[in-house]
Amino acid sequence: MRNNRLAKWLISGPPLLYLLLFFAIPSAIMAFAAFRFPGDYGGLLPLMNVNPDTGKTELLINAGNYADFLTLENFTRFFQEPVFFELFLKSFWYAGLTTVICLALAYPLAWLIARSPKKHRDLLVLMVILPFWSNFLIRVYSWMIILGPQGYFAKSINAVLGVIGIGPVQLLFSHFAVILVLVYVHLPFMVLPLYANLEKHDMNLLDAAQDLGANAWQRFWRITWPLSLPGVWAGAALVFIPALGMFAVPDLVGGTDGIMIGNLIKQQFLDSRDWPFGSVLSIMLTLAVLMLAGLATLIGRGGKRNAL
Amino acid sequence: MALLEIRDVVKTFGDFTAVNHVSLSVEAGEFFTLLGPSGCGKTTLLRMLAGFEQPDSGQILLDGQNVAGVPPEKRPVHTVFQSYALFPHMTVAQNIAFPLKMAKVSQADIKARVDEVLDDVRLTQFATRFPHELSGGQRQRVAIARALVNRPRLLLLDEPLSALDAKLREDMQIELINLQKEVGITFVYVTHDQGEALALSHRIAVMNKGEVAQLDVPETIYSYPNSRFVADFIGQCNLLDATVVGIDDGKMKLEIEGVGIAEALPVPGAKVGDKGTLTLRPEKIRLGATLPAGDGHEVHFKGKVHDCLFLGDVTIYIVELDNGTLVETMLPNAASGRARFFDDNDQVELAWRFDAGHFVLA
Structure with a gap:
């Protein structure tokens, strides 16, 4: 028994330690930072200082007087200015739209791979993850060339639009470009969990459904789709959450109007150097995602056992 | 007129002839068994009756109508699969209600008929369980109830007892006989187990290499086999x-x-x-x-x-x-x-x- 417990700790210890050091502790530091004052030259207002005369470290604040170093004003600012809320909404909309489009594109693809002969499947999956072999930024930059006004893609689209009397439209630096590249970047993350799920489906169930009177659409909607929901949720989480916090894509292809909440957070930490407010934005984003996940769980849990 | 008539049906897969000029007829209310070793063509014949395979030549007539080209979902024929194929995301009641829903039966009628058939297979108290919460014998009964609930003209059973242990199999055999008497639906039963075939069937077609070797009542098949193969295979x-x-x-x-x-x-x-x-x-x-x-x-x-x-x-x-x-x-x-x-x-x-x-x- 003791050996067993030792083995458990040896196996789970390193990842736990890693998560503690690089996730739990930084999150706690950030949560604390959200309640602190910004420093005079950016960052955080120091809590302690090295006295140049004595060379000793001394606390600048009085532990009894919390108001000296803790404040709610960063949160007040977030809730008072609607621009932040609007940016939240916009980011959720972008991430949500990205997720839905990824799902619509990935589902048929994953289904086809799962139904193709076994010997071809590995190759097809390899092709799905092939883009990962080149650098993320290079892939986004190549979209800038494709969508740019000198690119053949934009030129041909505008040529077609010109014939029917519309345009020319600007593709790069637009909402369209942001969604397009977000979908491109995240698509494999939707395909893989869906494929992993669909590949395991028991084909006998579809035969049984057909035998019992279900047509092709009913077989999909009543059998395949509900059984694939775990894959759908996994894929949706893998796409939605990174897409929500994405700043590189809107930075590069979104122009001035295309920014998302990730850009603002990055701006707070790197450009404005307002760490407390950047922390507030980060925390609010995390809370919003958690609430959304909680809501999804509640909806999914509804009492289906007694339904007929 | 026979309920089911199979006329000179042939089915080949590449070079392999799975079903070779088979003709037979099944009367309404009969418990008919296709018996044979694996690879004898009995499952292929069953899949053609269900509509999952089409004969290369010959005809299958159900109530006198040729069912060629009628897809499985449109045939008044249901199958109990060897693996049961219960829908894992549906409860027992939902599984049984499935064919009724597909047939667009009203919600109130669905409830009544599901309750009735649950009672027939003695599963009333398990209505809200999911398949993974049932024993093998219970799953088997759900599969049969689901296939019977909207009263098909023909019930096909593909080695339905092969996944059960010997003792349970014997109990289920008796249950199957009683159920078939009770509901009066024609059963076409596929098995490689000669004991099962003898115990259950009104008539047996012994199949070998895609052909019907002998077709008769169990007593005759047992006592008067018409070939060395049948004698050796039965008992x-x-x-x-x-x-x-x-x-x-x-x-x-x-x-x-x-x-x-x-x-x-x-x-x-x-x-x-x-x-x-x-x-x-x-x-x-x-x-x-x-x-x-x-x-x-x-x-x-x-x-x-x-x-x-x-x-x-x-x-x-x-x-x-x-x-x-x-x-x-x-x-x-x-x-x-x-x-x-x-x-x-x-x-x-x-x-x-x-x-x-x-x-x-x-």
């Missing part, structure tokens, strides 16, 4: 190579080489000089240290015990005849405390009535 059977040496008034004389002459019932088409097999069930042979002549057991041979197998209710004795042929016989262990009447190498005598064996040509 335990002794197969003695024999040659016809004489036919006269209701009896046929067979020479079993190196052993002697055995008498048997004449077989249509057999003539002197024909070679064939005398098929003989173990339970029809008398066995004793010495057997008196003239007690109605006309066929009489000597041998020695080669092996004994104690089975509990009976003991099997394998007796070696003079020509080295091994014959299986059995004695019931009815007397208390006595389960072994002979030992290996004991000299014994065998006897059977002239009509106990059944001769099949070649």
